[in-house]
Amino acid sequence: QVQLVESGGGVVQPGRSLRLSCAASGFGFPNFGIHWVRQAPGKGLEWVAVMGSDGSTKYYGDSVKGRFTVSRDNSKSTLYLQMNSLRVEDTAVYYCARDIWVGDQKGFFDYWGQGTLVIVSP
Amino acid sequence: EIVLTQSPDTLSLSPGERATLSCRASQSLNSNYLAWYQQKPGQAPRLLISGASTRATGIPDRFSGSGSGTDFTLTIGRLEPEDFAVYYCQRYGPSPPWSFGQGTKVEIK
Numbered sequence: 503q504v505q506l507v508e509s510g511g512g513v514v515q516p517g518r519s520l521r522l523s524c525a526a527s528g529f530g531f532p533n534f535g536i537h538w539v540r541q542a543p544g545k546g547l548e549w550v551a552v553m554g555s556d557g558s559t560k561y562y563g564d565s566v567k568g569r570f571t572v573s574r575d576n577s578k579s580t581l582y583l584q585m586n587s588l589r590v591e592d593t594a595v596y597y598c599a600r601d602i603w604v605g606d607q608k609g610f611f612d613y614w615g616q617g618t619l620v621i622v623s624p
Numbered sequence: 625e626i627v628l629t630q631s632p633d634t635l636s637l638s639p640g641e642r643a644t645l646s647c648r649a650s651q652s653l654n655s656n657y658l659a660w661y662q663q664k665p666g667q668a669p670r671l672l673i674s675g676a677s678t679r680a681t682g683i684p685d686r687f688s689g690s691g692s693g694t695d696f697t698l699t700i701g702r703l704e705p706e707d708f709a710v711y712y713c714q715r716y717g718p719s720p721p722w723s724f725g726q727g728t729k730v731e732i733k
């Protein structure tokens with residue numbers, strides 16, 4: 503069965519860095535786009551970043567552009583999110599989610615991980 | 625950027641009642657690329673509907689989606705106890721940002 507498992511969350515001070523991982527199993531990882539979506543405590547969903555199945559297409563939300571970098575290792579079926587210059591407002595549960603990434607049908611998520619909590623606090 | 629506005633923010637209903645949730649886009653959505661998700665407390669979102677009206681695998685037929693252009697609706701035919709949750713609409717398509725609505729909470733009356 504399809505599984506996505508996030509890890510790497512924790513408590514970090516503002517300005518520091520953190521790297522999240524999303525380990526995938528149960529499907530052909532190289533054939534799918536994988537996104538990061540976050541949810542601040544008690545708030546709604548915010549799309550963060552994506553790496554396409556081609557391994558080169560990357561997009562970022564405006565709130566993280568220039569600070570976060572997404573990458574993937576197809577040999578490990580794992581997606582990463584390198585988060586630099588973290589801010590208090592980056593505090594959230596970070597989910598990875600699968601995208602069929604076909605034609606112009608990009609950006610909807612058929613499977614999600616359970617999320618990892620990032621807390622940015624002085 | 626396309627903004628999605630959901631209404632109402634909260635819907636208070638009893639089990640067995642019909643729920644109607646609205647999602648309005650600030651611009652017309654190409655090919656009706658609109659998805660709906662359900663999220664229960666402490667859980668990840670779950671895909672319910674894509675293409676405005678196509679149920680995802682395993683989603684009961686009491687969930688239905690409709691609409692086109694800028695106005696979309698998620699209807700839950702008869703609420704079951706497990707349907708009380710927060711529902712999000714989301715636009716997708718060839719280019720980002722792939723934005724979400726602010727959510728509608730369906731709570732027990």
